[in-house]
Amino acid sequence: MNIYTVNYILSRLSFAMAAALTIPLALAVYGDEPSREAFMLSVLVSAFLGVGFRRYGKPAEELTAREGIAITAFGWFTGTFLGMLPYLLGNYLGFLDALFESISGFTGTGATVFSSLGNLPYSILFWRMMTAWIGGLGIIVIFIALLPQSGASTIYMYNAEGAGPTMDRVMPRLRDMTMALFKIYLIFTAFTTVIFMLCGVDFSIAITHAMSTIGTCGFSTYDDSTMHFHSLAFELWTALFMFLAGGSFSLYYRAWVKGPFVILRNTEFRTYLCIILVAMLLVALNLIVEMGLNVGSAARVAVFQVTSLSTTGFVSADFETWPTFSKLLLLLLMMIGGCAGSTASGIKVARIILLVRNARAVILQKLNPHRVVDISLSGAHVDSAMLLRTGTFFFLYLTIIFVTAFLLTMDGLLPFDAVAVAITTLGNIGPAFGIVSATSTYAPLSDFVKAVLCLSMLLGRLEIFTLLILLRPSFWRKTKRW
Numbered sequence: 001m002n003i004y005t006v007n008y009i010l011s012r013l014s015f016a017m018a019a020a021l022t023i024p025l026a027l028a029v030y031g032d033e034p035s036r037e038a039f040m041l042s043v044l045v046s047a048f049l050g051v052g053f054r055r056y057g058k059p060a061e062e063l064t065a066r067e068g069i070a071i072t073a074f075g076w077f078t079g080t081f082l083g084m085l086p087y088l089l090g091n092y093l094g095f096l097d098a099l100f101e102s103i104s105g106f107t108g109t110g111a112t113v114f115s116s117l118g119n120l121p122y123s124i125l126f127w128r129m130m131t132a133w134i135g136g137l138g139i140i141v142i143f144i145a146l147l148p149q150s151g152a153s154t155i156y157m158y159n160a161e162g163a164g165p166t167m168d169r170v171m172p173r174l175r176d177m178t179m180a181l182f183k184i185y186l187i188f189t190a191f192t193t194v195i196f197m198l199c200g201v202d203f204s205i206a207i208t209h210a211m212s213t214i215g216t217c218g219f220s221t222y223d224d225s226t227m228h229f230h231s232l233a234f235e236l237w238t239a240l241f242m243f244l245a246g247g248s249f250s251l252y253y254r255a256w257v258k259g260p261f262v263i264l265r266n267t268e269f270r271t272y273l274c275i276i277l278v279a280m281l282l283v284a285l286n287l288i289v290e291m292g293l294n295v296g297s298a299a300r301v302a303v304f305q306v307t308s309l310s311t312t313g314f315v316s317a318d319f320e321t322w323p324t325f326s327k328l329l330l331l332l333l334m335m336i337g338g339c340a341g342s343t344a345s346g347i348k349v350a351r352i353i354l355l356v357r358n359a360r361a362v363i364l365q366k367l368n369p370h371r372v373v374d375i376s377l378s379g380a381h382v383d384s385a386m387l388l389r390t391g392t393f394f395f396l397y398l399t400i401i402f403v404t405a406f407l408l409t410m411d412g413l414l415p416f417d418a419v420a421v422a423i424t425t426l427g428n429i430g431p432a433f434g435i436v437s438a439t440s441t442y443a444p445l446s447d448f449v450k451a452v453l454c455l456s457m458l459l460g461r462l463e464i465f466t467l468l469i470l471l472r473p474s475f476w477r478k479t480k481r482w
Helices: 001-028 036-055 065-090 097-106 122-137 139-146 154-162 174-198 201-213 232-245 249-258 267-290 295-311 324-336 350-368 384-410 415-426 447-461 465-469
Strands: none
Touching: 001 036, 001 065, 001 122, 036 065, 036 122, 065 097, 065 122, 065 139, 065 447, 065 465, 097 122, 097 447, 122 139, 122 174, 122 201, 122 415, 139 174, 174 201, 174 232, 174 249, 201 232, 232 295, 249 324, 267 295, 267 324, 267 350, 295 324, 324 415, 350 384, 384 415, 384 447, 415 447, 447 465
């Protein structure tokens, strides 16, 4: 591995983070907020780190797979470290809490350790939402889109960031594709901001919630999340945008070029839509039967929370008080997540489809050993290597949930609470049940639990393999060439 190439790319990422931090710095200076010194120091530290990486860095014509993985992993480590500086240097949070908040933002988890948001300056609140927006599409994706790279081998960086079981190439050149996705991302964010303003929300609040919504994070500027607005229109529009953010942005680009029927013909999107609609119906019926809610109220909270806990993590109702059936259904949605190529995490709908179709193929072959069963996704043949990776990912996903829950129970969490927290952090959702319910924060958790959850959030966002590869000794051997 060429460490000089890795350092060179990390230097550019550090400079990009410094540039990003100047936006909340400008807001802090304009509003004469006490956070301006923290942001100024954060910009300087980011720039200084960039200079340090550049001092020991050198561009290369091509990247190997190993270098692409290293850049992506250490790029996220660098980004989350620099992202925590405003919280730490402004004395708003301690080191571990600041790191937790930064990782939660960039990974789109939306789990907060702030006990209350009421006393925080707007620039800090804006930075929280900005981390969610940057991490939503992906630090590396935005980096590739905005900054020219040396060589065409940045594909390894793109693959390592993890967007699902398949990489849908809508354009032959990677940079052109990432730029197209970034433009779609910007359009979605701008449109969401305008709609929120039409719902009666101020621009400053509308843009922050738009960034959190499209980035599927769930951070809010208020302690009571979207419940603060008491607006049916705001909730319904938010639910729609959360649902769209859980779809593939590559698919949206294809729809822009070839027409909207491309979306309806996509197997993964149709399945995603069906899962959401069926879950809404089941939750609403369960709330009507078990809690006695009227049809309108049940439908309202079911529509919002099903779309939110599948992708984002906003809260419009205290679902801790819901029947067990609805809570287990919400946990299942947290695990599934959104579509491949979306800003949502989770197992991804595409993998669920492949797992089901592979199981069907195995059953059919048991009935008729000589039968050949073709497995496809949206009309494209899926080879055995892809099926193996999908099965391996599913196994690792469940294993990490079990291990994380086991570690949390060692710290005193109840089994159901531990499992729920493990699922919601690995799925990058945020709120769960029990100790971190809809109306609670992660502040009371111990440092040990927070450290475990930091790793869980990163594993969920980078889809496990990128970080696990770093544990292989062969990855670090100088003589080993990938």
